[in-house]
Amino acid sequence: xxxxxxxxxxxxxxxxxxxxxxxxxxxxxxxxxxxxxxxxxxxxxxxxxxxxxxxxxxxxxxxxxxxxxxxxxxxxxxxxxxxxxxxxxxxxxxxxxxxxxxxxxxxxxxxxxxxxxxxxxxxxxxxxxxxxxxxxxxxxxxxxxxxxxxxxxxxxxxxxxxxxxxxxxxxxxxxxxxxxxxxxxxxxxxxxxxxxxxxxxxxxxxxxxxxxxxxxxxxxxxxxxxxxxxxxxxxxxxxxxxxxxxxxxxxxxxxxxxxxxxxxxxxxxxxxxxxxxxxxxxxxxxxxxxxxxxxxxxxxxxxxxxxxxxxxxxxxxxxxxxxxxxxxxxxxxxxxxxxxxxxxxxxxxxxxxx
Amino acid sequence: xxxxxxxxxxxxxxxxxxxxxxxxxxxxxxxxxxxxxxxxxxxxxxxxxxxxxxxxxxxxxxxxxxxxxxxxxxxxxxxxxxxxxxxxxxxxxxxxxxxx
Numbered sequence: 001x002x003x004x005x006x007x008x009x010x011x012x013x014x015x016x017x018x019x020x021x022x023x024x025x026x027x028x029x030x031x032x033x034x035x036x037x038x039x040x041x042x043x044x045x046x047x048x049x050x051x052x053x054x055x056x057x058x059x060x061x062x063x064x065x066x067x068x069x070x071x072x073x074x075x076x077x078x079x080x081x082x083x084x085x086x087x088x089x090x091x092x093x094x095x096x097x098x099x100x101x102x103x104x105x106x107x108x109x110x111x112x113x114x115x116x117x118x119x120x121x122x123x124x125x126x127x128x129x130x131x132x133x134x135x136x137x138x139x140x141x142x143x144x145x146x147x148x149x150x151x152x153x154x155x156x157x158x159x160x161x162x163x164x165x166x167x168x169x170x171x172x173x174x175x176x177x178x179x180x181x182x183x184x185x186x187x188x189x190x191x192x193x194x195x196x197x198x199x200x201x202x203x204x205x206x207x208x209x210x211x212x213x214x215x216x217x218x219x220x221x222x223x224x225x226x227x228x229x230x231x232x233x234x235x236x237x238x239x240x241x242x243x244x245x246x247x248x249x250x251x252x253x254x255x256x257x258x259x260x261x262x263x264x265x266x267x268x269x270x271x272x273x274x275x276x277x278x279x280x281x282x283x284x285x286x287x288x289x290x291x292x293x294x295x296x297x298x299x300x301x302x303x304x305x306x307x308x309x310x311x312x313x314x315x316x317x318x319x320x321x322x323x324x325x326x327x328x329x330x331x332x333x334x335x336x337x338x339x340x341x342x343x344x345x346x347x348x349x350x351x352x353x354x
Numbered sequence: 355x356x357x358x359x360x361x362x363x364x365x366x367x368x369x370x371x372x373x374x375x376x377x378x379x380x381x382x383x384x385x386x387x388x389x390x391x392x393x394x395x396x397x398x399x400x401x402x403x404x405x406x407x408x409x410x411x412x413x414x415x416x417x418x419x420x421x422x423x424x425x426x427x428x429x430x431x432x433x434x435x436x437x438x439x440x441x442x443x444x445x446x447x448x449x450x451x452x453x454x
Binding site for chain 2: 045096214244248251254288292293294295296297298299301302304325328329330332334337338341342
């Protein structure tokens with residue numbers, strides 16, 4: 001709760017200047033918040049959060065009460081407007097910093113990169129604090145950049161009350177610093193994992209593009225890359241031509257567990273099934289659709305009918321079909337009925353009798 | 355075809371009665387306009403009394419799916435008869451919806 005501050009006339013004057021300019025501060029905060037989100041979004045950076053605030057009158061009064069003589073005017077207080085950019089990864093801090101440095105004029109003398117302040121045997125608060133000047137705005141603003149974990153640590157550390165003037169026992173401080181060291185390691189590991197994953201995806205993408213599908217293990221990333229080659233496209237178009245149907249594109253990722261269940265270990269295995277069973281899938285689809293006037297279908301028709309053809313040709317029967325439907329639609333008694341219908345419909349088709 | 359919409363705090367239920375064929379689609383689409391515009395919650399498509407669905411009907415279901423997906427909503431298709439289930443299967447719509 002705000003309490004009455006005892007301020008001298010000089011500090012009262014600074015506080016009055018703050019009150020007079022509050023609408024300008026609020027407007028500038030909103031502008032900077034929007035502008036930073038735009039610029040960082042355009043740079044492709046995904047942030048955990050971007051927070052901004054105008055200092056409250058009570059907080060400013062408290063600051064003036066403590067060290068008012070240090071400030072000649074309100075312009076000497078650099079955090080009237082504060083923005084905090086919170087990234088997921090330490091790597092992104094450098095990218096955000098570069099964007100901020102391009103966007104604003106930095107007062108280097110008053111800015112701090114706390115990452116560079118630590119000695120080899122000390123751990124703790126790591127964050128960048130920029131003091132920035134904005135064109136046509138007579139006050140400076142503070143922009144902090146830190147990771148989610150640094151943010152968590154800073155908040156926890158703040159909660160211990162180290163700023164309250166109450167001395168915190170050394171053992172707690174030591175534990176907090178141990179935590180800081182651990183979080184620094186975790187931050188670093190997250191960045192390493194991200195870099196390795198990006199590298200893995202790049203290599204897989206290259207393998208998929210080069211057609212060496214048998215060397216590519218089947219997983220979520222590789223299947224997604226493979227889908228970019230639109231392996232079901234030709235079959236879908238062929239099926240759509242039966243009724244001049246419109247194809248509604250949907251994600252085919254739900255078919256990954258189905259192909260795994262069919263025994264596929266690599267993208268090469270999936271590719272082989274598509275090549276071997278496309279004709280059978282077409283026979284089945286055209287048998288079903290040919291007697292209807294249905295002129296809309298989803299792009300999952302191709303993989304669905306390929307899996308049906310594979311299961312039936314390899315002796316999986318209605319049990320295998322039910323397993324497939326259970327994977328795709330969730331377990332249900334209705335899947336058993338559907339499996340029975342599919343098996344019956346397919347039984348008279350040429351591909352089943354070859 | 356008749357459409358009955360019942361909205362509660364937690365969900366919207368759309369009950370279809372009759373054939374959702376091409377002639378009925380325009381009126382059904384119009385009737386569903388408030389559901390499409392407010393698709394952020396759970397929408398139950400009660401098909402217990404729906405006897406037929408045409409391509410136009412499937413397009414309406416797709417529109418609802420897109421609206422719910424854009425607004426963070428959820429579509430549940432309930433109690434479809436075997437004939438309609440087969441239509442969903444032969445068009446690749448079966449795994450586009452949560453079917454109960």
